[in-house]
Amino acid sequence: MDSGAIQSVQRGGAAAEEKVHKVTFLPMNKTVDARTGISLLDIALENGIDLEHNCGGNCACSTCHVIIVRGMESLTAKSLDEGDQLEDADGLMVNSRLGCQAKIHGDVVVEIPL
Numbered sequence: 764m765d766s767g768a769i770q771s772v773q774r775g776g777a778a779a780e781e782k783v784h785k786v787t788f789l790p791m792n793k794t795v796d797a798r799t800g801i802s803l804l805d806i807a808l809e810n811g812i813d814l815e816h817n818c819g820g821n822c823a824c825s826t827c828h829v830i831i832v833r834g835m836e837s838l839t840a841k842s843l844d845e846g847d848q849l850e851d852a853d854g855l856m857v858n859s860r861l862g863c864q865a866k867i868h869g870d871v872v873v874e875i876p877l
Contacts, residue, residue: 784867788812789832789874802864802872803829803838814875820863828852828864832875835871 779826784808787794804827807814815826825848831838835858841849845864849855854876862873 782868784836784837786867787872788841789872790877791875794856795837797867798838799833799868800866802863803827803860803867803871806867807862811818812864812875816863819832822861822864823862824854825849828854828876829860829865830854830876831858831860831865831873832874834867834869837867837871839864839866839868841865 782799783796784799785794786797786803788807790810793810793812795806795812797806802820804814804816804820806812808816814829816825817826820827822844823840828849838860841860842864845861848861849859852859852861
């Protein structure tokens with residue numbers, strides 16, 4: 764499910780290629796481009812998508828809880844700390860993640876619980 768798009772980025776005078784992926788946020792059905800290694804929370808905030816984050820994205824609460832509809836394999840692995848915090852999330856599901864901890868490396872479809 765990797766879009767495979769590559770974006771040329773200037774770094775220190777040399778051009779480096781960086782993959783760009785598609786991230787779709789539901790229920791607003793908004794799809795945005797995002798670079799590898801960026802968290803779902805940062806992607807949402809950079810694109811004007813409201814995703815609560817009471818602890819500032821430090822894995823100290825569960826307010827940025829999201830449900831991964833497609834693309835779980837396109838996210839970094841869940842840490843023990845993230846798993847512990849998720850236990851306090853409303854509507855916890857097997858495909859739940861914290862937006863602040865899940866960094867992308869492929870296309871993802873994410874649902875923000877209401």
